[in-house]
Amino acid sequence: FSINMSQLELEEELGRGNYGTVKKVLHKPTKVYMAMKEIRLELDSAKLNAIIMELDILHRAAAPEIVDFYGAFFIESCVYYCMEYMDAGSLDKLEGEGIAEDVLGRIAGSMVRGLKFLKDEMQIIHRDVKPTNVLVNKRGDVKLCDFGVSGQLEGSLAKTNIGCQSYMAPERIQGESQNNLGTYSVSSDVWSLGLAMIEMALGHYPYPPETYENVFAQLTAIVHGDPPELPDDRYSQSARDFVARCLHKVPSMRANYAELLAHPFLEEDRNRHVDMVGWVARAIDYREAKSREQQKQQQS
Numbered sequence: 581f582s583i584n585m586s587q588l589e590l591e592e593e594l595g596r597g598n599y600g601t602v603k604k605v606l607h608k609p610t611k612v613y614m615a616m617k618e619i620r621l622e623l624d625s626a627k628l629n630a631i632i633m634e635l636d637i638l639h640r641a642a643a644p645e646i647v648d649f650y651g652a653f654f655i656e657s658c659v660y661y662c663m664e665y666m667d668a669g670s671l672d673k674l675e676g677e678g679i680a681e682d683v684l685g686r687i688a689g690s691m692v693r694g695l696k697f698l699k700d701e702m703q704i705i706h707r708d709v710k711p712t713n714v715l716v717n718k719r720g721d722v723k724l725c726d727f728g729v730s731g732q733l734e735g736s737l738a739k740t741n742i743g744c745q746s747y748m749a750p751e752r753i754q755g756e757s758q759n760n761l762g763t764y765s766v767s768s769d770v771w772s773l774g775l776a777m778i779e780m781a782l783g784h785y786p787y788p789p790e791t792y793e794n795v796f797a798q799l800t801a802i803v804h805g806d807p808p809e810l811p812d813d814r815y816s817q818s819a820r821d822f823v824a825r826c827l828h829k830v831p832s833m834r835a836n837y838a839e840l841l842a843h844p845f846l847e848e849d850r851n852r853h854v855d856m857v858g859w860v861a862r863a864i865d866y867r868e869a870k871s872r873e874q875q876k877q878q879q880s
C-alpha cells in the first residue's frame with residue numbers, strides 16, 4: 581500500500597538533523613505510529629519521483645536489525661519518508677556516561693548483522709554509521725536507519741557538515757579533500773562502527789571538539805593520529821581487540837563482517853544473558869533526569 585500525508589496525524593518532533601526534521605506521526609488507517617522524516621530538496625518533480633522510486637527498494641530491506649520502511653511521498657519540494665517508530669530513540673541519547681561491556685556487545689552484534697545484511701542481501705553500503713543512526717525500542721531491539729539507498733538522494737543533499745563530529749574513515753576524509761569520491765568501500769563503514777563503539781563506551785564523541793583548535797585540526801587527528809581505543813579499565817581484552825580490528829587506519833587491514841561475527845567478543849555476547857529491556861528503561865530514566873536538571877538550571 582502507499583502512504584500519503586492525509587492519512588497521517590502529526591505528533592511531536594523526535595529530532596532534527598542536518599537535512600531535515602523527524603516527527604512522530606500516527607498512520608490513521610492502520611493505527612500504527614511511525615517516524616516521518618522531512619527532507620527539503622530544491623528539485624523538480626521528475627527528480628523527486630526518481631528518488632521515491634529508488635527508496636522503494638527499501639520495502640525489500642526487511643531484517644530484525646534494520647528499521648522497517650513504510651513508504652515515501654513528496655509534496656512541493658520536500659521528500660517525506662515514513663519508517664518504523666523506535667520509542668527509545670537513537671543511541672547518542674542513550675549512551676549516558678558510557679555503556680557497559682555486555683550491552684555494548686549486544687549493540688555491536690546487532691550493528692554488524694545489520695550491516696552484513698545490507699551488504700550481502702541488498703548490495704548497500706551504509707555510508708552514515710553513527711550513534712544517531714542506530715535506533716532502539718523499549719523491547720531492547722537495536723536497528724540501523726539512514727543508509728545510502730538512493731544515489732539520487734545522496735547526490736542532492738548538500739554536504740554541509742563534514743566536520744564537527746565526523747565518523748568518516750581516514751581514507752574518506754582524505755578522498756573528500758582530494759575530491760575523489762570513488763574511495764568509499766564497505767571497510768569505511770567498519771571504521772565508523774568502531775568509532776561509534778568508542779563513543780558509546782565513553783558517553784561522548786572520541787575526538788572532542790574542545791580539544792582541537794578547529795575542524796581542520798580535528799580531521800587531521802583522525803587522518804594522522806593513532807586511532808582511539810576502548811578504555812582498558814572498564815573493557816575486556818576481547819572488547820578492546822574487537823574495536824581495534826575496526827579502527828585500523830589502513831582499510832584493507834580492517835576486519836570484515838564475517839570476521840567480526842566470529843570474533844570472541846561477539847561469541848561471548850551470544851553466550852550470555854543481557855537485560856536489554858532493563859538497560860533501555862534505565863537509560864531513558866537517566867536521560868529524562870538529566871533533561872529535567874538542565875531545565876531547572878535554565879530557569880534559575
Ligand code: ATP
Pocket residue numbers: 594595596597598599600601602615617647663664665666667669670673712713715725726
Ligand atoms: P544527520 O542529519 O547528520 O544524519 P541525524 O541522524 O541526527 O543527523 P536525522 O536522521 O534527521 O538526523 O534524525 C534526527 C533525530 O530523530 C535522530 O537523532 C533520532 O534521535 C530521531 N529519529 C530518527 N529516526 C527515528 C525513528 N525512526 N524513531 C525514533 N526517533 C528517530
Ligand code: MG
Pocket residue numbers: 597712713725726
Ligand atoms: Mg539520521
